[in-house]
Amino acid sequence: MPSQKKEKKKKRKKKLPSDFYDYNLLACTILLVSFGLIMLYSASAYEAASTFKGNDMYYFTHQAGLSAIVLVGIVILSKFVDYHSVWFQRIAALVYWGSLLLMAAVRFTPLGYEAYGARRWLRIVGVSLQPAEIGKLGLILYLPYIILKMGKNMRTIRAKAIVLGLGVLQALAAWILTDNLSTAIILGLIACVILFLADPEVKFYARVIPGAAVIGVFAIIILKNNLQIFERIGGDFRSNRIYEWLSGGSYQILQGLYAIGSGGFLGKGLGNSTQKITTIPEAQNDMIFSIICEELGIFGALLVLLLFGYLLYRLFVVAQNAPDAYGMLMVSGVFAHISIQVILNLCVVLKLMPATGITLPFISYGGTSVLFILTEIGIALCVSRFIVFRDGQNAEQGETAEEQ
Known part of the structure; x- marks a missing residue:
């Protein structure tokens, strides 16, 4: 009996890769890029x-x-790459917090420069990049990691507020530090989708989403007139x-x-x-x-x-x-x-x-x-x-x- 328990624990510790690989996804990506x-x-x-x-x-x-x-x-x-590894999770945190620092560098350092009427880019060693794009990847990698660390506590309002707050922080950084409202909206929506999928309580969203849509329609009608x-x-x-x-x-x-x-x-x-x-x-x-x-x-x-x-x-x-x-x-x-x-x-x-x-x-x-x-x-x-x-x-x- 003890040996059987040990074997089960070993199985739980690590997931093994299978022979499956989504070549259809890869082929579609190559077609779109081409x-x-x-x-x-x-x-x-x-x-x-x-x-x-x-x-x-x-x-x-x-x-x-x-x-x-x-x-x-x-x-x-x-x-x-094994996405279950500890170093992968550390990279997720590094990408999330690093993107915030890079967005701050756009605003507060000489590395940031203006193009097309907006200061949204960094130029490092002759290479230009837009830190707000890194923020999207950071959000996709880091929020799931935080959600899994919280586990069953995700049912609490405090946990939901933390997850949503991380999304809002990234969105506000994109808006305020790089003057990129459209990317901020995308970041906020990505965070909402991930939170919605991780949250077992869906009744709240069933009320909020239609209400927000109705308010948006009325706002457009009022502004147009x-x-x-x-x-x-x-x-x-x-x-x-x-x-x-x-x-x-x-x-x-x-x-x-x-x-x-x-x-x-x-x-x-x-x-x-x-x-x-x-x-x-x-x-x-x-x-x-x-x-x-x-x-x-x-x-x-x-x-x-x-x-x-x-x-x-x-x-x-x-x-x-x-x-x-x-x-x-x-x-x-x-x-x-x-x-x-x-x-x-x-x-x-x-x-x-x-x-x-x-x-x-x-x-x-x-x-x-x-x-x-x-x-x-x-x-x-x-x-x-x-x-x-x-x-x-x-x-x-x-x-x-x-x-x-």
Whole structure:
């Protein structure tokens, strides 16, 4: 009897990787990145040639090189990293608190610099990065760790307040220290999704979420009928963006809608967009979906949405079958981040909300965004490696997962 108990304790201590690996998730990611690079070159070639002395591949080469390196890196790491290890949890804490320090460095040190009218970037040894993007990864890694440490105490209001407070802290840092309200909103929503999944008491959310939605709708209706409020405020670029949206849309959004409308069902053909030539500023960034619609039409846009839908489906499968709550919450955080960012980007392009500067994952230009969003996919692949099946050679591992 004592020997049997010892064997059970050993089984509980460690989860073994299975033979499963979500190659479908990896393939979908590679397809999205490859498609994004093609559209990035098409959307940015004219501007790159005029800005960088005829080098029309400037944006493409930067993004392609980084994407290739990161893709190889996440495949290697996801094959060998055990997310249950102590050092992985220490890295989670380091990324979370380190991102806060880096955001503070943007505001209070000479390393921070301004671009596109906002001070959101750090330049270290000639390399630029956006610390708010690191904050998203830190939140996805660190909140599940804190939730698991609390265990059954998650039922208490104090525990929920701590978890939500960590999310709010990250969001406030992004807003106040880097003047990035859109990223702050995304961070807050990611924290809410993780807390919702970890909290066994759902009645509270069933009341709060519909109530918040109703209040938001009424607020938009009231503001739309009282645009003079924004005329009195004036000056602040955010209030100007909201005013433009409520009064018919900004120049950039309207040009994006013209691009979408002119594309029709099959589009004008790859590389044949006219709106990207000086008409849509920075077309390779947050407005790239409108170029996709113009060149590839509704058919191309639907293809992109199907790819995102399948990617999210694979993330859902990994989260649902994760061997433990830690893996489930991390992958759910990745799912929340990508889905929220895609939805917000499309809402801006389709004039359903004010312009925010939120990029389209895997497709828009942005080194920091690609680096960390691919790292999140690597985390999901790492979790998928520990998914077990209860038949054949994985039967013993399945028993181990049940005991835990």
